[in-house]
Amino acid sequence: MKKSTTPMTINYLRFLWFDDNEKVIVYRHRRVVFGLNCSPFLLGATIEHHLSKKSEECELDISPYSRNTVVKLSKSFYVDNCVTSVANNEVLEQFVRE
Numbered sequence: 001m002k003k004s005t006t007p008m009t010i011n012y013l014r015f016l017w018f019d020d021n022e023k024v025i026v027y028r029h030r031r032v033v034f035g036l037n038c039s040p041f042l043l044g045a046t047i048e049h050h051l052s053k054k055s056e057e058c059e060l061d062i063s064p065y066s067r068n069t070v071v072k073l074s075k076s077f078y079v080d081n082c083v084t085s086v087a088n089n090e091v092l093e094q095f096v097r098e
Helices: 039-059 067-074 089-097
Strands: 014-018 024-028
Touching: 039 067, 067 089
Parallel strands: none
Antiparallel strands: 014 024
C-alpha cells in the first residue's frame, strides 16, 4: 500500500545525506515509510478511515458490502490482523467474499 504524505507533514519525513564533497543534502519521503515507530498507528488510521467510508455507504445503501461485514471488520482489527469469528461456513464465505 502506498500512502501519500501531505504537504503539511512531508517535512517530518526528512533525512540527511552527505554527497561526495561532504555537503549535506536534505531528502524528503513523499510516501509514508513503513518501519517508523508511528507506522502501526498510520496503518490502523488508514484502515479505520476506509471502513468508516464503507459504513457511510452502507447507510446510504450504495455499498456492495453488507453492513454486518463492515461492522465486523471495524471491530476485528489489531494492527493489520483481522481476528474474528463467525457462526457458520455460509457466513464465513460471505465475509471472505466481501
